Amino acid sequence: MTVDAILGLAEAGGCPRDLVGGKAANLAEMTSAGFPVPGGFCVTTAAYRQVLSEGDGPGLLEELIRVPDGDPESLVKQAGRLWAHALSVPIPAWLETGIVEAYERLSQGEPVAVAVRSSSTAEDLPDASFAGQYDTFLDIRDAEEVLAAVRRCWASLWSDRATRYRAAHGLDRAPAIAVIVQRLVDAECAGVLYTANPVSGNRSEIIVDAAPGLGEAVVSGAVTPDHHRLTVDGESLEGPDDGCLAPAQLGELVAVGRRLEKHFGAPQDVEWAFNGEGELWLTQSRHITTLFPVPESEGEPRAYWSVNVYQGISRPFTPMGASMIRERQRGMAVYMSALGFSDEIIDVDGWLYWDITDGVRSPAKRPKMAAFVESLAAPSGKLVEQLGRDPRFPSVPSGSEQDAPPKKRRRRWERMIPAWLWPDQARARVVREAEQRIAAFSGPAEATAEERLSFVESVRRSACRIEANLPRDANTAGGTGGQLAGQLLRGYVDDAEVATVFRGIPHNPTTEMDLALWRAASAIRRDDEAFRLLLDTAPDELAAKQLAGTLPEVIQSGVAAFLADYGCRATSEIDFGVPRWTDDPEPVFAMLVNLLRAEGEEQDPQTRFEQAAAAAEARIVELTRRLPVTKLHRAILARFLLRRSRRLRGLREFPKFCLMRGFASLRAQLLIIGEEIVRAERLDRAEDVMFLDLAEVREALDSRDFRVAVARRRETWERESRRPRVPSVLLSDGTAPALESASDGGDLSGLAAAAGVATGPARVVHDPNTARIEPGEILVAATTDPGWTPLFLTAAALVTETGGMISHGTTVAREHGIPAVVGVPGATARIRTGQVITVDGSAGVITFAEAAGEPR
Structure with a gap:
């Protein structure tokens, strides 16, 4: 038996995560820190790897690694073969004997109930908890049952749900798994403790769910638990008086939760149990991965507005991008300060914020601030107005100098x-x-x-x-x-009718960019060989051929001409650190392929643009008459x-x-x-300079090695990039305020941003660089910026979660003549791809078509 195949739980402390897995590493650390953790042992990843190396295991793993990206079904199918292998491959005799002996030492010769739980290397991560993805087996009472449960934990690494979860989070396809065997707490009451409210994000609240018996019933959802909401000082805000927990036990949980949060340096999701003697035991603690990062603040509550949302990007800024946009915004500081914005932008893990507390609290500044942010990123303005009525943000005394509205500049x-x-x-x-x-x-x-x-x-x-x-x-x-x-x-x-005369506007560089791409696609369509090549070749391969200069002339020259004029652009382009299309033309080829599927004069954007311009002129005459x-x-x-x-x-x-x-x-x-x-040898890649600021670039040129620092920053950036959405307004306690009047179901409403009505199947898009929009589909996105607008050429309408009347996406939507409703909270979650919807860009309403057997 190898020395590291089986370790006592206390011995796992300080061991690499890739040997004992995330759960065991956390439990071992808790044990070392003096927290009450049931005793047990860990069957390490070395044991799992030995088993996987038997028989067909290595070949099956190699086949899984070779599955192409973007093919989750093939990935799940191949993972299923590994699942079957883990359940059937013989366990080496030395390992089987080692597990049995470890169980007997734990039981000290007497049958003892244990819990057998997975501890994957891809588990309990700061940004991916894997809660419920792997199997747990409780009340296991003899050595044979322990061996069977260990094997089933190994197999759960390759379950459908765990495989899909890893793929969705962009994690290692082939992680390893350890298994924890622990004494089972004879629980009288058990459950889960959150040291921050996982729903609202509020860091000043603690949530406790509790039920009689084993905590697994709470975790699995098998029972409706007692639900307690408390302050960090243990004061009850919500919860039953006759639950299974006594007030003293709630206080003990609050205290241990705060200790765990301090120890791990982040809000924690904790599984716990009280036994019949009233002793508290902890069986797990991990980061709450869903909480959005908040700027550090002290004292009275603060409110923040997202620069990311304002700029129409849903991923964090690179460090160089953050430093450049700070310089850009300093040029607006006088104007923004007059509206109640902080002078400087705050950066937390690449998410940028303005502190808007002064504007929220000022009766004079608040309406102007609300109008400004609503015009750029609805419904932020309504949230600002709503916070003005919140007692946590009392108004500043009237008549003070800071309450004076900004002086109006005379129009020249x-x-x-x-x-x-x-x-x-x-x-x-x-x-x-x-x-x-x-x-x-x-x-x-x-x-x-x-x-x-x-x-x-x-x-x-x-x-x-x-x-x-x-x-x-x-x-x-x-x-x-x-x-x-x-x-x-x-x-x-009326105003909506006046807005109709501003379709087909000339000299808009973003619209001109979209039409230039359409002309390039039209030229390629006329060449059968080039047309088929584009449709049959992956965009990344086309991009590599473009950079190598080996594409057919009509493609090579057409794309080169487009990049010469517009290669400076990109999705999330306001982030200086993001590669431009000149650096990586793959998105351009993805959009070209999208445009090649649009056929017929009614799909010709150039024709539609010219018709819109002629119709606008006629409309001017009609309205003024x-x-x-x-x-x-x-x-x-x-x-x-x-x-x-x-x-x-x-x-x-x-x-x-x-x-x-x-x-x-x-x-x-x-x-x-x-x-x-x-x-x-002070950076690994040239583009790593985007994870520095200019002062650090000079340090790197002089002598400083930034490779470790950049790797850490990249890891943070990649982790934060996986967050599903960005709140437009955030409070210092972590709460993302919701609109008081937000709809709970049925039709959706938002800001009427571009007139017209369109009905069609929805296409929910998170990444425009790989999106496919069929003609007539309705584009639904969290936000857009100019890098998205080529998709407007085939989209029938636009729906976004943020945006305003003067944001880039809605401006271009109006000029392309497609209806748009923006500022629709939760649109990408509440609308499904393929769902038939009607977008009324004049009324600001999205309605759902009736579907057989489907609730409206």
């Missing part, structure tokens, strides 16, 4: 009037200045790494603040012209302003496009610097 009519009179010249001036500024960011072609870094440091501020530094009069005139026209038409035309002859002067002025506004509104997306071009130039320089640091 003398500059907007020329823009209305000569819109093309006004737009051209903005473009010329932008080109001059962007040219200054291109950097040296030949230089040392130190010189390149000095260049990046010298232009960083200008590049990050280009949006604020560009002339804004023409852009302002485009938006103001439409507003003034609406006022002139008021009483005869509603005014009576006595108001002819108003009708003429409104018609003039609407036409001029159309010619200028494309500038709405232009500053962001310029920012992306500047980012791409600086990224190129930093990646070259990264190559130099790799050669010096």
Whole structure:
């Protein structure tokens, strides 16, 4: 028998997790720290690996590893073969004898009931608990039963549910598993303790579920437990007075829970039991993996608004991306501070927040803050208003200087009037200045790494603040012209009708990007060989061929031309650290394939765009004719302003496009610097510079080795990237407030962001880089940014969980002429792919089609 096949539970302390698994490692650590843990032993992963190496095991494992990504059914099928192997392969005699002897030592010659539980290497992780994924066997009373239960724990590593869970979390396909055998507590009352509320996220509440007998009944859901909600001081907020736990026992649980949280440094999910003598035993403690990270704060409650949600990205920022967006937002600090936002952005594990407490508490600032955030990321504004009524956020005394509203800047009519009179010249001036500024960011072609870094440091501020530094009069005139026209038409035309004249807007770089991709797809469609190649080849393989220059000419040149103009863009592009399409064109090929499936003139975005522009002109005439002859002067002025506004509104997306071009130039320089640091063996990959900030890049160039630090940051970034959603508003106690009026079922409602009605099957998309949207499907997403908009070319409508009237996604949806409803809480969970829905972008309502045998 090998020395590490079986260990006493206390001996497992300090052993590598890949030897004893997560559960045993935690229990051993708890034992060493003096927590009351039942005695037992661990059948380590070395024993499991020995068993797996018998017979067909190695071949079956190799086949599982080779299953292609994105094929969960084949993965589950192959895992089933390993499950059967674990149940049937003979256990070596030496191992069988070792397990029996360990059980006999535990029982001291007398039959003793034990629990046999799995302890996988992929279990009780900070971001994946694997709760309930592996098997547990209770009340096992002899050696033969112990051997059978150990074997079944091994097999549970390959169950359907565990295999799918690992795939969903992007974890190791081929983990190992240890098994814990522990004395079974003769429980009089048992259950689960959460040191933070796992539902609301509130860190100031403790939850205890308890039931008579074994805790497995609570964990499995076999009984309805006593439910206690307490403060961290043990004060009862909710719970029965006649439950199985006495008040003193609840207090003991609260105290041990707080000790465990302090010991492990994070909120804990704890399984516990009181025996007949009233002794408390702990049988498990692990991180609560669903809690969203919260900025550290002390004192009175604080409220935060998510920069990620505001920017339309649902994954954390890279460290370099966070530092760049901080610089960008400093250019807006005066304006944002006047609305009640904190001066600086807070970073927690890549999730960025503004502290909005001052704005929430100010009666003067709150309405302006609410309107601002609602326009960008509904329903954040409603949540701000709701918090203003929350007694935890009392209003600041009226009349104070900080309560004074920001002074209104006088509109510079003398500059907007020329823009209305000569819109093309006004737009051209903005473009010329932008080109001059962007040219200054291109950097040296030949230089040392130190010189390149000095260049990046010298232009960083200008590049990050280009949006604020560009002339804004023409852009302002485009938006103001439409507003003034609406006022002139008021009483005869409503706002929704005015919005219909802003479809098919020219000169919007995001819309132009989408149409350029469509033209590339159309050229490829006319070449049968190229067309079939694109449809039959995986996007990652096409991307590799593009970078190698080996694709057919119509594809190679078409994609190269597209990347020359728009390769600076990407999904989540506001994060400087994210690869651009030039770096990795795989998403471009995925979108091209998507567009190649759209056939027929009715699916031609170029035609639809031109028709929308013609219809908008006709609509201007029709709306302004509603005014009576006595108001002819108003009708003429409104018609003039609407036409001029159309010619200028494309500038709405232009500053962001310029920012992306500047980012791409600086990224190129930093990646070259990264190559130099790799050669010096202080980073593993050039792109690792995106997990540093500029000051650290200089340290790395000098002498500091950042490989360990980057690996740790990457691990955190990858863990946080797997979170299913980002709350737009978060409180310092961890609570993500919900709208008081949120619908519990039936039809869904949100912000009417783009007029029109469309009915079709839903397509819920979490990653646009690999999405497939069939013509006529309705795109449902948590959020969108410009990198998503090529999907709009085939989508019939858009539904998002966040977004506002002036966010990038809704602006482009209006210009493409597809209905959009945004700010729909929980849309990606409440709508299923394939479900037929109707999106009314004029009313802001999503309705569900009746389906046979399916509740509405």
